[in-house]
Amino acid sequence: MGSCAGKRPNPKRGLRVTYSSTIRRSSGVLILIACSGALSLAQDTRPKAASTTREAGLAAWQQVYAVLTYPRCINCHTATNYPQQGDDRHPHLFNVVRGPEGTGVAGLNCATCHQSANADTTGVPGAHNWHLAPLSMTWQDLNDNILSSPDVCRSLTDRSKNGSLDGSGILRHHEEEPLVLWAFQPGRRRDGTERSLPPLTHEQFVAATRIWIAAGMPCPQNF
Amino acid sequence: MQTFRLMVNGQARVVTVYPGTPLLWVLREELKMTGTKYGCGISACGACTVHLAGVATRSCVVPVSQIGNRPIVTIEGVEQDRVGRAIQDAWVAEDVVQCGYCQSGQIMSAVALLKSRRTPTDADIEQSLGGNICRCGTYVRIRKAIQAASQQLA
Numbered sequence: 001m002g003s004c005a006g007k008r009p010n011p012k013r014g015l016r017v018t019y020s021s022t023i024r025r026s027s028g029v030l031i032l033i034a035c036s037g038a039l040s041l042a043q044d045t046r047p048k049a050a051s052t053t054r055e056a057g058l059a060a061w062q063q064v065y066a067v068l069t070y071p072r073c074i075n076c077h078t079a080t081n082y083p084q085q086g087d088d089r090h091p092h093l094f095n096v097v098r099g100p101e102g103t104g105v106a107g108l109n110c111a112t113c114h115q116s117a118n119a120d121t122t123g124v125p126g127a128h129n130w131h132l133a134p135l136s137m138t139w140q141d142l143n144d145n146i147l148s149s150p151d152v153c154r155s156l157t158d159r160s161k162n163g164s165l166d167g168s169g170i171l172r173h174h175e176e177e178p179l180v181l182w183a184f185q186p187g188r189r190r191d192g193t194e195r196s197l198p199p200l201t202h203e204q205f206v207a208a209t210r211i212w213i214a215a216g217m218p219c220p221q222n223f
Numbered sequence: 224m225q226t227f228r229l230m231v232n233g234q235a236r237v238v239t240v241y242p243g244t245p246l247l248w249v250l251r252e253e254l255k256m257t258g259t260k261y262g263c264g265i266s267a268c269g270a271c272t273v274h275l276a277g278v279a280t281r282s283c284v285v286p287v288s289q290i291g292n293r294p295i296v297t298i299e300g301v302e303q304d305r306v307g308r309a310i311q312d313a314w315v316a317e318d319v320v321q322c323g324y325c326q327s328g329q330i331m332s333a334v335a336l337l338k339s340r341r342t343p344t345d346a347d348i349e350q351s352l353g354g355n356i357c358r359c360g361t362y363v364r365i366r367k368a369i370q371a372a373s374q375q376l377a
Contacts, residue, residue, distance in 0.1 A: 093267060094266065094267050094353075094354040095350075095353030095354050096353075097350050097353070099350075105336075105347070105350045105351045106335055106338070106339030106340055106347075106351050107279045107335040107336040107339075107352055107354075108279070108332065108352070108353060109278065109279075111275075111278045111280065112266075112272075112278065112279055112281055113266045113280075113281050113284050113285075115285055115289045117289060119243075119284060119285065119286050120243070121243030121244075121245070121286050122243075122245055122265075122283070122284040122285070122286065123265075123284075124266065124284045124285075126289075190265060
């Protein structure tokens, strides 16, 4: 791992504690939001800088970042000409390549194996429209180092890179995109064991995204 | 066990199998269509390649329950269209085959490539058939045959 990887939250140890403390710190804000009646994030997810503190937003971002850079997500948010696989993020077997649309090439595209749902009897994961994220949305550098939290945040919020998504669009992506949903229900490996899960549940991930968006999508400064 | 209605090479077929059964075994064991080969069982070698709604697909890892109403074309039906015939003719003309075990998968991938890209480069061929392994090392003749079929179709 490169230097950036060492600075990301440890997904197996401190993260849940951090998330809990984030929730505690944010709970007052959330209660305010719930009580106001005028602001329902489920209905209006446009960034509202004043509705949540920057501190709470940054704390929530770290939770979002921990999920985005978990192997279930980063394996398809690669900077490489191929997908990655497994918790060790090894290059995809079978000479699979990115292809012009991020779906492989004719004769060997994602759908050659990945169907619209997990195939637990054969260990092949699946979800609707299996594909790689565009190269503008990579969460790693060309040396396979995970990008820092500020760098991922800047990419995610840069509408010239993220498919012109605003806050509500990003939230919708995290809430509804089939491949995002798949990351939280990744199915079984070929040996029958469960694939590992991101450090947050999908509900927690969406909640953290909401807090971050409500805070105006703040990005941490460079280390 | 569950009953599935499949469209294989233009013919309606009915099978009663466990939903998680890979398509490969439905083809070989239930329908006795043994042209599609078992190589590795983990989609690593490409010998089991068929077309599922036109997409080259590793039948060894796709459960029959996930086929739905998508038509299946196997090596037994590949000659039904112009591209398939051109590839088969080129395969014979270039004498591609050595032992032949991987060749049905190679042909299915080659047909999928030519249907998508009528004049493929060598790089296109290497990438598109990069997941089809040939222990006999017929890769050079495969590439030559695909180029010949491409020219014949032009």
